[in-house]
Amino acid sequence: ASCLSSLDELIAAHKDKLDAxxxxxxxxxxxxFxxxxxxxxxxxxxxxxxxxEWIYKRLGETGKIITGKTPSTKDASLWNGEILFITPTDIDENQKYQLVTNRTIVRNRKLNILPEGSIAYTCIASIGKMSITAKESVTNQQINSIVVNANYHNEFIYYSLLHITPFIKSRPATSTLPIVNKTEFSAFRIAVPKPQEQQKIxxxxSSLDELIMAQAEKIEQxxxxxxxxxxxLFPSAV
Incomplete structure (x- = not known):
């Protein structure tokens, strides 16, 4: 019992460190920011x-905004391919990069494929859940994505979105289901410094996120x- 109590205390201490x-x-x-x-x-x-001073830019000025679309679930030939299919439930808020998804789709010309490094941002229901694509991906219609222009740092845009998400969530609701459409999403403004400062921030x-991820992994272990x-200690009865 004392062994388990000590382990519980250790887990609690690591949780406190994670919260800090x-x-x-x-x-x-x-x-x-x-x-x-x-x-x-x-x-x-x-x-x-x-x-x-930093300069304010609309999100639509920082990259191409793409709204996702779900391929037909009735056509089995479209599924189980090499392209990640991202939905809000696939996004883990403790993981910045989207490495895996529950489902994948087959590459075809009709797909609006997001390149690696794009930002997928949930705009229906779970507003603010987001990740950065680690490989080519497609999202469902709940997600608006930014394919970031070359003169902006994609991780800086990611953290800028994290910074303004409380504001996005606080807007008066126009329906029972929280929705941010593509036009609204494109119009949100972020303040942007020169590229070198974007990189530094x-x-x-990112270094802090790595510490957070490592701490979360310690707790799981x-x-x-x-x-x-x-x-x-307590084997189940056969």
Whole structure:
């Protein structure tokens, strides 16, 4: 019993550390990006302090916006191919990159395929769930995606979206089901600095995300260890 209690305490301590890392990330998102209507962030890396104001851009100016579409589920020949098919349930909010999906589809000319590095953002129901494509992908109609232009850093755009998601969610609902259509999504504004500063901010937040992922994995490993220990201590009756 004392062994299990010690393990529970260790799991709780690691959960506290995970919560602290997530809180730190929230704070950085508030301070590394300008607040609505402002043109400089509260916190800026020293090498960029003289770079002047950030410029507001609509999301539609940062890349091509694509609304997904589900291929016919009645046609089996369209499914089980090499292209990932992303739905909101496939998106894990603890994983920035979309590595796997429950279903895949076969490549064909009718598909609007997202290249690697695109941002898939849920705009119906679970608004704000998003990921970056790790390989060629297609999404369902609940998702609007951004194929980011070459002069913007895709991870910076990802974190900018994370920063403005509370604002997007706070808009007055026009129906019982929360929806952001393509036109509305394209019109949302984000503040953008020069490419070098975009890269620096993205790298900073990416490093923190790696720590968060590693901490979450530690907790899962400890939970699995506890499960195995309990099965050994309390074998089920045959």
């Amino acid at each position: 890392l997530k809180d730190h990330k929230k704070g950085l998102l508030q301070n590394l 300008p607040q609505e209507g402002e043109t400089v962030p509260k916190l800026r890396f020293p090498e960029f302090e003289e770079d002047g 993205a790298s900073c937040l 400890l939970k699995m260890h506890k499960k195995g220990l309990m099965q050994g």
